[in-house]
Amino acid sequence: MRTESFSIIPIVPEEYDTTHADKVDWSRLNSEMSDQERKFVNGLIRYFRPQSLLEVGVSQGGGSVNLLNSIIDQPQAGLTSIDRMEVYYGDGVTPVGNDVSKTFPDLPEGKWNLIKGKDPSEVMEMLGQWYDFAVIDTAHLHPIESLNFLCVLPYLKDGAIVVLHDISVFYYGGDNGNNNGRSLATRILMTALTGEKIFPQRKTTAYVSNNELVHNIVAVQINADTRKQIGDLFQSLYTPWETYPGEDIRSVKNLLSKHYPIPLMEDFRQAARLNAAWVLSGRRTFSLERLTGAVQALQNKKAMFYGAGQNMHSILDLCEAGDVKFEFPIWDANARRIGEIYGHPVVEPNFEEQVPEGSTAIITIGSKIISSDVRKTLEYSGWTVIEGMDELFDYRNLSS
Numbered sequence: 001m002r003t004e005s006f007s008i009i010p011i012v013p014e015e016y017d018t019t020h021a022d023k024v025d026w027s028r029l030n031s032e033m034s035d036q037e038r039k040f041v042n043g044l045i046r047y048f049r050p051q052s053l054l055e056v057g058v059s060q061g062g063g064s065v066n067l068l069n070s071i072i073d074q075p076q077a078g079l080t081s082i083d084r085m086e087v088y089y090g091d092g093v094t095p096v097g098n099d100v101s102k103t104f105p106d107l108p109e110g111k112w113n114l115i116k117g118k119d120p121s122e123v124m125e126m127l128g129q130w131y132d133f134a135v136i137d138t139a140h141l142h143p144i145e146s147l148n149f150l151c152v153l154p155y156l157k158d159g160a161i162v163v164l165h166d167i168s169v170f171y172y173g174g175d176n177g178n179n180n181g182r183s184l185a186t187r188i189l190m191t192a193l194t195g196e197k198i199f200p201q202r203k204t205t206a207y208v209s210n211n212e213l214v215h216n217i218v219a220v221q222i223n224a225d226t227r228k229q230i231g232d233l234f235q236s237l238y239t240p241w242e243t244y245p246g247e248d249i250r251s252v253k254n255l256l257s258k259h260y261p262i263p264l265m266e267d268f269r270q271a272a273r274l275n276a277a278w279v280l281s282g283r284r285t286f287s288l289e290r291l292t293g294a295v296q297a298l299q300n301k302k303a304m305f306y307g308a309g310q311n312m313h314s315i316l317d318l319c320e321a322g323d324v325k326f327e328f329p330i331w332d333a334n335a336r337r338i339g340e341i342y343g344h345p346v347v348e349p350n351f352e353e354q355v356p357e358g359s360t361a362i363i364t365i366g367s368k369i370i371s372s373d374v375r376k377t378l379e380y381s382g383w384t385v386i387e388g389m390d391e392l393f394d395y396r397n398l399s400s
C-alpha cells in the first residue's frame with residue numbers, strides 16, 4: 001500500500017482510473033452509492049493499493065461489488081464485509097450481499113469473507129486481522145457509526161484509509177420518516193475524528209435541492225494523532241443518541257475495554273448510561289437513576305413482569321446500563337417460543353396461584369387492549385397492578 005498523505009497525492013480520487021470502475025454494469029445492481037461516490041472509493045483503492053479491506057454495512061452488496069472490483073486484479077488483496085442483518089433491511093427477504101454473485105460468480109477462495117448477522121464488536125477479535133482500508137456505512141443513527149469505528153480502530157494500520165458514507169443524509173427528507181432520529185451518526189463521527197480528510201472535488205449530492213449541493217462521502221487517513229485524540233470521539237458519545245443498541249452494547253463494551261484506557265471507558269459507560277435513559281424513556285429524561293429507582297423500589301416486594309416484548313427489553317437494558325440486579329420473574333403467554341431475554345427465563349403465566357397481599361405485577365405489554373384484559377385477570381388473582389411504562393417510571397412526574 002502507498003503511504004503518501006492526502007495533501008500531496010497527485011490525483012483526484014473520483015477521476016482516477018474510472019475506466020476500471022466502469023467495467024461494472026451498475027444497471028443490474030442495487031447500489032446505495034452515487035456514481036461519483038463509487039468512483040471516489042475506486043480511485044482511492046486503485047491509487048493507494050491497499051491489500052486488506054474491511055466493509056461495515058453491506059446491504060444488498062453494491063458497495064462490496066465496488067470494493068471487490070477495485071481489487072479484482074490484485075491477487076493478494078482481500079475484502080471482509082460485516083453486516084448486522086442476515087437480510088436486506090429494505091425487504092426483509094433478500095440475503096445480505098446478494099448482488100456480489102451477479103457480478104462475480106466465481107470469486108477466488110479468500111477474496112471475500114462475508115459475515116452476516118453480527119456487529120463488528122462480536123467479530124473483530126476473532127478475525128484477528130489488520131486492515132489498511134475500511135468503509136463504514138451502517139445505521140446512520142448516532143452512536144452506531146462511532147461505536148463501529150471505535151471497534152474497528154484497534155485493527156487498522158497506521159496510514160489506513162477509512163471512508164465514511166452518508167455524512168449528509170440527515171438533509172434528506174426531513175426525519176427520513178424515522179421519528180427516532182435525524183441520521184446524524186456519520187457526520188458526528190467525521191467531525192470528532194482527527195486525521196487528514198479528503199472529499200470529492202465537487203459537491204454533487206442534491207439532498208437539499210439541485211442548487212444547494214452537499215458532500216455525502218469523506219475519506220480519513222488514520223495516523224498517530226487519530227489514536228492520540230480519540231478522546232474527542234468518546235466525548236462525542238455524550239451527544240444525545242438517536243438509538244440505543246441494547247443487543248450490542250455488551251459486546252461493544254467488552255471489546256472497547258480491551259483496547260482503550262480506563263478514563264475513556266468511564267466516559268463510554270457514563271455516556272451509555274445517560275443515553276440509555278434518554279432513548280429508552282422516549283427522550284423524557286437523561287437520569288438513569290430515576291428510572292432504575294422504579295425497579296429498585298420493587299426489590300423487597302413480590303413482583304412479576306408481564307410481557308416479554310420491546311418494553312421488557314428496554315427495562316432490562318436500563319437495568320444493565322445502571323448496574324441494577326433484575327431478579328424478577330417474567331411472564332408471557334408466548335413463553336415457549338420466546339424462551340429467554342438476555343439470559344432471563346420467560347415463563348408461562350400462572351393465574352391459579354394465590355398471591356400474597358401487595359404482590360405487584362408490572363404489565364409491559366404495548367397494546368392497550370391486551371394490557372387492560374391482562375390487568376383484569378391479574379387483579380382478580382390478587383395482584384396489585386402497575387400498567388405500562390408511564391405508570392412504572394411515573395413519567396408524568398419527570399421534569400428533566
Ligand SMILES: C[S@@+](CC[C@H](N)C(=O)[O-])C[C@H]1O[C@@H](n2cnc3c(N)ncnc32)[C@H](O)[C@@H]1O
Pocket residue numbers: 030031032033056057058059060061062063064082083084085088089118119120137138139144148
Ligand atoms: C446503508 S446500508 C449499506 C450500503 C452499502 N454500504 C452499499 O454501498 O451498498 C446499511 C447497512 O448497515 C447494516 N448495519 C446497521 N447497523 C450495523 C452494525 N452495527 N454493524 C454492521 N452493519 C450494520 C444494515 O443492516 C444495512 O445493511
